[in-house]
Amino acid sequence: MPKLNNFNGEDRYNFMLSLVAFLQNRGPVSVEEAASHFELDAKYLRKVVTSINEARAEVSGFEQWFFMIDLDELEENGILSLIDNLVVDDVPKLSNRQASAIAAGLNYLASLPAFKDDEDIKLLQEAFASNVIRGINPLIELRPGSAEAGAETIRKAILGEKQIQCEYINQKGERATRTLEPLRLDARADGWYLRAFCPIHKEVRNFKLDRMRSISVLDETLSLAARGVSEIEDAVYVASSTDTKVLVEVEPEAYRLISEFKNVSEPTNVENGRLRAEIKVGHLPNIGRLVARYGGAAKVIAPAEAKKIVKKYALAALGESTPDPVEDED
Amino acid sequence: MSQGTSQPAKSDKSERLLQLTCALLFAERGLTKAELFRSIPGYIDAVNSGTAEDALNRMFERDKTGLRETGIQVYTPNPSAEAEEICYIIADDTFTWPRQLELTAKQLQLLTLAAQVWSQASLEADASQALVRLKALGIEQAADDLIGVAPRIRTHEPCFSPLTSAIQDLTQVTFNYRKSNGEVTKREVQPWSLQNVDGQWLLQCWDVNQKDVRNFVLKRIVSKVQIVRNGDLEVNFEAPTDQQLAEANKSLAEHIANQVCELNVLKDTGAWFHFHLDDSASDGHISFNYMDLELLAEELRDFGAEVKVIRPKELADAVRAGFQKVASDHA
Numbered sequence: 116m117p118k119l120n121n122f123n124g125e126d127r128y129n130f131m132l133s134l135v136a137f138l139q140n141r142g143p144v145s146v147e148e149a150a151s152h153f154e155l156d157a158k159y160l161r162k163v164v165t166s167i168n169e170a171r172a173e174v175s176g177f178e179q180w181f182f183m184i185d186l187d188e189l190e191e192n193g194i195l196s197l198i199d200n201l202v203v204d205d206v207p208k209l210s211n212r213q214a215s216a217i218a219a220g221l222n223y224l225a226s227l228p229a230f231k232d233d234e235d236i237k238l239l240q241e242a243f244a245s246n247v248i249r250g251i252n253p254l255i256e257l258r259p260g261s262a263e264a265g266a267e268t269i270r271k272a273i274l275g276e277k278q279i280q281c282e283y284i285n286q287k288g289e290r291a292t293r294t295l296e297p298l299r300l301d302a303r304a305d306g307w308y309l310r311a312f313c314p315i316h317k318e319v320r321n322f323k324l325d326r327m328r329s330i331s332v333l334d335e336t337l338s339l340a341a342r343g344v345s346e347i348e349d350a351v352y353v354a355s356s357t358d359t360k361v362l363v364e365v366e367p368e369a370y371r372l373i374s375e376f377k378n379v380s381e382p383t384n385v386e387n388g389r390l391r392a393e394i395k396v397g398h399l400p401n402i403g404r405l406v407a408r409y410g411g412a413a414k415v416i417a418p419a420e421a422k423k424i425v426k427k428y429a430l431a432a433l434g435e436s437t438p439d440p441v442e443d444e445d
Numbered sequence: 446m447s448q449g450t451s452q453p454a455k456s457d458k459s460e461r462l463l464q465l466t467c468a469l470l471f472a473e474r475g476l477t478k479a480e481l482f483r484s485i486p487g488y489i490d491a492v493n494s495g496t497a498e499d500a501l502n503r504m505f506e507r508d509k510t511g512l513r514e515t516g517i518q519v520y521t522p523n524p525s526a527e528a529e530e531i532c533y534i535i536a537d538d539t540f541t542w543p544r545q546l547e548l549t550a551k552q553l554q555l556l557t558l559a560a561q562v563w564s565q566a567s568l569e570a571d572a573s574q575a576l577v578r579l580k581a582l583g584i585e586q587a588a589d590d591l592i593g594v595a596p597r598i599r600t601h602e603p604c605f606s607p608l609t610s611a612i613q614d615l616t617q618v619t620f621n622y623r624k625s626n627g628e629v630t631k632r633e634v635q636p637w638s639l640q641n642v643d644g645q646w647l648l649q650c651w652d653v654n655q656k657d658v659r660n661f662v663l664k665r666i667v668s669k670v671q672i673v674r675n676g677d678l679e680v681n682f683e684a685p686t687d688q689q690l691a692e693a694n695k696s697l698a699e700h701i702a703n704q705v706c707e708l709n710v711l712k713d714t715g716a717w718f719h720f721h722l723d724d725s726a727s728d729g730h731i732s733f734n735y736m737d738l739e740l741l742a743e744e745l746r747d748f749g750a751e752v753k754v755i756r757p758k759e760l761a762d763a764v765r766a767g768f769q770k771v772a773s774d775h776a
Contacts, residue, residue, distance in 0.1 A: 124458030137583055201467075206581040216575060217575050300594040326715055409767075426772050429771040
């Protein structure tokens with residue numbers, strides 16, 4: 116998970132200490148293996164090795180070097196071998212914040228149907244509860260529609276690399292039976308999403324589970340095209356070239372609107388925490404629903420076409436006009 | 446791209462932190478600040494390039510904070526000594542893991558997943574550093590995905606991170622809070638915990654002025670969260686007891702149990718699917734509990750005209766007023 120472009124000084128320092136401890140525990144290991152173990156680039160590892168070998172201090176007038184990773188071994192055979200280590204016996208244990216982040220993540224996992232009775236999760240929760248202070252609590256779900264029964268069926272299909280069939284309702288209220296090739300299931304606080312390869316559109320699309328029902332696992336395994344999908348974006352709304360740029364203004368109550376979209380540029384502060392940002396919207400008619408939910412805490416500034424859609428959407432919800440037809444969001 | 450070494454590079458923070466850690470671990474009895482400034486290349490370079498003493502001291506303070514934030518406990522065994530005698534040590538148990546922590550490949554995959562829950566959210570940096578450390582324990586990660594799901598927690602609120610720190614450090618904080626009726630008041634609280642109810646983050650805390658437990662919806666905090674100080678010192682408080690926390694949770698649960706809504710859902714709509722209504726159902730009548738009227742109104746607005754509120758009337762009014770505001774804002 117660690118993304119290099121996010122690595123700051125503390126992250127790099129943390130990794131250096133961890134790499135020394137890893138080599139101490141594990142013994143000599145190839146650069147490639149270490150890189151894949153930490154999910155980092157091998158080139159990055161080589162640079163870090165230089166920094167580790169450079170670690171020194173002047174102690175009582177002498178220059179003291181703390182580590183030596185064998186550079187000949189690295190150059191000739193691509194092997195990381197720690198031949199000198201004066202100070203680090205083990206990985207630093209987790210800070211309270213780090214342990215709390217993991218503990219809260221575990222609590223969240225435990226609240227999902229997939230892990231309801233998982234012994235390993237229980238064990239880990241106990242291990243992390245002992246040295247963690249209270250802080251972030253598991254999610255509490257009250258509302259019907261939040262815990263999706265279909266999620267477990269889809270998860271099994273993903274693990275078995277099988278296609279699924281389901282009934283899907285689009286925003287026009289049209290119901291259709293669809294075949295999808297499920298790739299990843301995202302559980303989020305606002306509901307479940309399925310990233311699936313759509314055989315009709317021949318690309319990965321995003322499906323909200325609360326628009327699906329009667330989900331069944333088919334015998335057919337995933338197509339080559341679906342298997343060929345290498346990476347799935349984490350953002351809920353994935354930008355494409357046909358997107359429309361919409362300038363919005365949001366109060367803190369509606370920050371979610373701009374944090375879930377890919378912003379075109381950094382949001383600017385208008386006043387008192389009110390932000391302006393340009394977001395990219397895939398199907399412009401959807402802007403009505405996206406903005407109206409905030410009941411005034413979010414506002415479209417431009418273009419005029421988007422403002423008109425929002426107004427019409429609100430009036431239609433009040434029963435004072437008929438809404439514009441919306442395109443399917445998936 | 447150049448590998449030139451003749452020009453000393455601008456002191457790299459990660460390298461300086463590593464030097465500082467190693468020097469402190471190596472000198473078991475600790476080192477004074479002056480000794481550190483004489484022995485750590487990162488500081489020596491700074492001195493040689495003309496860094497003023499003030500700036501050097503600030504750099505050292507920032508470095509110590511950096512170490513502490515990643516859990517490297519730097520402390521002073523003789524805090525009341527003369528300033529130049531004060532020395533710094535890394536606590537013995539900084540590198541000691543609980544013995545029982547021997548992870549299997551599946552457990553490591555679960556921990557990875559638990560850390561990834563925070564990708565792009567407030568605790569991402571802490572979670573990913575934790576994961577690097579766990580991986581350094583040397584366990585082989587399972588080659589295949591054994592889980593098939595990518596759970597994510599979202600934190601859209603800028604106050605999430607400072608509140609997490611205040612909860613951990615037991616520091617009193619103030620912020621401006623906007624109630625759902627628009628009224629803004631300054632609050633001073635002792636933050637206890639954060640919890641997520643139906644996708645909304647809540648701060649559970651002791652309200653110093655109200656002298657009572659309060660729950661605040663994070664997204665209604667409309668100012669920066671500020672630490673309360675008395676002179677230079679942060680104002681701390683005692684951690685809540687388990688009983689206090691249990692009572693606070695109980696009173697929130699009671700509050701929720703007392704709030705019931707009834708809705709009518711239009712057939713063959715997204716809302717009909719969302720609320721799991723059966724096709725054999727004769728009507729779309731549903732009823733459930735909720736925590737906050739305005740937050741529920743916001744969710745219901747998502748369904749536009751697909752849902753009609755039967756009761757309470759305040760909820761129907763809130764949904765309607767929101768749409769009216771949106772319509773007039775976009776006139």
